[in-house]
Amino acid sequence: MNGYGIRGNERSRPFITNEIIGVEVYMKKSGSIEKFLLVLFFLASAAVFIYLLNQSFLIRKINLEKAISYVKSKYTFAKIRVTSKKENTISFVLYILNQEGKTVAEQDFNMQGEEFFIGVKVLVLKKGDSSKAFAFPYSIYTDEIKPADAINITNLYVKSGFPLNYYNSSGMDRDYIFTIKEIFKKSFGEENFPMIRGAGLVIMDVSLHQSIFKTSTEGRTYEAIVHPNGSLEVE
Amino acid sequence: MESLKILQGLLDGFLKLAGPLFQVARFLFLTVWGWILIGISIFIIIWNNSLNRDGQFSPLRFFGNTIQGLFQFYFSIASVIISLILLIVLSFVYNLVGEVSKGISLYREVKMLEATLKNLKAERKIMELRSEYVLSGEVKMIKVMIQYYAYSPIQDKDIPSGCEEHLISGRKIYAGFGVINFDYSLIEKGETKNVAFPDRLYSDSISYERGIRLISGEDVPYTFRLDENDILLLSPDDYKTQIQRIMGAVTNKSEAKRLGVRTFYGEAFAIVPSGKVYTFYSTGTGGIVVR
Numbered sequence: 001m002n003g004y005g006i007r008g009n010e011r012s013r014p015f016i017t018n019e020i021i022g023v024e025v026y027m028k029k030s031g032s033i034e035k036f037l038l039v040l041f042f043l044a045s046a047a048v049f050i051y052l053l054n055q056s057f058l059i060r061k062i063n064l065e066k067a068i069s070y071v072k073s074k075y076t077f078a079k080i081r082v083t084s085k086k087e088n089t090i091s092f093v094l095y096i097l098n099q100e101g102k103t104v105a106e107q108d109f110n111m112q113g114e115e116f117f118i119g120v121k122v123l124v125l126k127k128g129d130s131s132k133a134f135a136f137p138y139s140i141y142t143d144e145i146k147p148a149d150a151i152n153i154t155n156l157y158v159k160s161g162f163p164l165n166y167y168n169s170s171g172m173d174r175d176y177i178f179t180i181k182e183i184f185k186k187s188f189g190e191e192n193f194p195m196i197r198g199a200g201l202v203i204m205d206v207s208l209h210q211s212i213f214k215t216s217t218e219g220r221t222y223e224a225i226v227h228p229n230g231s232l233e234v235e
Numbered sequence: 236m237e238s239l240k241i242l243q244g245l246l247d248g249f250l251k252l253a254g255p256l257f258q259v260a261r262f263l264f265l266t267v268w269g270w271i272l273i274g275i276s277i278f279i280i281i282w283n284n285s286l287n288r289d290g291q292f293s294p295l296r297f298f299g300n301t302i303q304g305l306f307q308f309y310f311s312i313a314s315v316i317i318s319l320i321l322l323i324v325l326s327f328v329y330n331l332v333g334e335v336s337k338g339i340s341l342y343r344e345v346k347m348l349e350a351t352l353k354n355l356k357a358e359r360k361i362m363e364l365r366s367e368y369v370l371s372g373e374v375k376m377i378k379v380m381i382q383y384y385a386y387s388p389i390q391d392k393d394i395p396s397g398c399e400e401h402l403i404s405g406r407k408i409y410a411g412f413g414v415i416n417f418d419y420s421l422i423e424k425g426e427t428k429n430v431a432f433p434d435r436l437y438s439d440s441i442s443y444e445r446g447i448r449l450i451s452g453e454d455v456p457y458t459f460r461l462d463e464n465d466i467l468l469l470s471p472d473d474y475k476t477q478i479q480r481i482m483g484a485v486t487n488k489s490e491a492k493r494l495g496v497r498t499f500y501g502e503a504f505a506i507v508p509s510g511k512v513y514t515f516y517s518t519g520t521g522g523i524v525v526r
Contacts, residue, residue, distance in 0.1 A: 057341035205505035231522025234500035
């Protein structure tokens with residue numbers, strides 16, 4: 001061995017130092033390599049397991065966020081702007097909106113009473129956990145006018161049997177038009193149709209109005225909203 | 236969940252503490268730029284040691300120091316390799332701890348979102364209604380039988396709170412409700428539930444104004460009416476005051492805002508008498524659904 005610790009007579013292994021050999025011998029004797037590899041294997045397994053677990057959590061989180069966003073989603077199908085309220089007469093403008101938020105029809109009303117009532121037929125199609133609700137405003141009356149004397153408003157936004165509030169400029173293929181026409185027709189099957197509460201289909205006849213305690217305010221615009229489960233709201 | 240929060244806090248503390256050290260070590264020993272930096276540093280040291288007493292650069296000393304340095308590195312190469320392996324393993328462990336912390340965080344978020352979704356989908360039974368045509372004398376009327384429900388915090392369910400029967404003329408009836416929807420943030424956290432209460436019964440031939448009132452402004456509506464045993468923490472008088480405060484809040488903009496009222500409006504369901512029972516529920520998203 002020379003002064004630098006290299007074994008001069010070991011020509012076959014000229015680059016192996018005493019130190020490396022010593023470590024090798026020590027590791028072989030004590031079984032440290034096996035232990036070390038075992039630790040590495042354990043760490044690698046843990047990493048794979050944690051990665052897969054995190055991925056499953058992430059997918060669950062994304063799905064839940066989608067579900068929450070879906071549950072909270074809503075569609076404004078009509079707006080009512082109260083223009084005046086005097087001498088027991090309410091004047092307001094009704095706007096029917098399509099899915100893109102554009103007004104497809106509007107009309108002024110001047111009626112006896114304090115509050116507007118808007119009659120809506122709601123159709124809910126359910127499939128598994130998801131549902132889709134369609135709202136068709138069909139009548140206007142007030143707190144003093146009985147529903148039998150309500151003004152029919154379907155002629156405002158229905159053209160050739162198609163309700164324009166479900167007009168969608170990006171998806172108006174034949175199937176879509178046919179489906180919406182059928183849904184609309186189903187909602188108005190008969191004048192006094194009973195409420196349907198099937199597993200896959202719900203049809204309801206609901207009248208929306210402003211609060212019973214706080215009457216509508218002159219100059220304010222109210223939005224009629226439908227949620228995917230078919231519940232309605234006035235905002 | 237609380238223990239997970241503590242565990243995550245501990246892991247995050249460790250990551251925060253060890254993070255900078257690992258970042259430096261990883262940069263120095265596990266990146267090309269780190270090794271270049273080490274090389275430059277060693278070069279500077281060797282250069283510095285190669286200056287003679289007069290402060291002038293000596294190529295011979297530089298050559299000698301370089302050779303010496305290389306030999307020293309060569310002799311300690313096993314330690315260097317082992318250290319590098321250990322550094323890689325520790326770095327791996329550090330990342331693993333980070334992943335565990337991320338996993339706990341995701342798990343807690345998932346649990347929170349599940350609770351949020353559950354709260355948004357939660358429904359409260361308000362009322363059951365059955366209607367049928369009857370003859371009152373010689374006049375055809377609609378008989379309406381109503382069963383009210385109120386939420387009992389003690390039993391954590393909707394319990395019957397009263398019933399009524401009414402006669403009304405017409406071909407179909409309208410069951411009217413007042414609806415109070417609270418801000419989504421309150422609903423999602425489960426801090427409150429949307430409220431709906433039966434308000435008016437009218438028909439196609441009787442206007443809303445002339446309809447039958449189902450609540451009285453002074454009293455507690457049936458939908459909130461509970462026995463003393465079903466009221467949590469409050470005395471019956473305090474409970475009544477609380478309910479009247481909520482009902483009153485809807486007419487007071489600032490109070491409504493303070494309570495987190497999002498919308499307040501009315502909706503009425505048209506029902507053709509058939510003898511069937513209709514059950515009305517207030518929903519977490521807002522509004523009423525019927526089954």
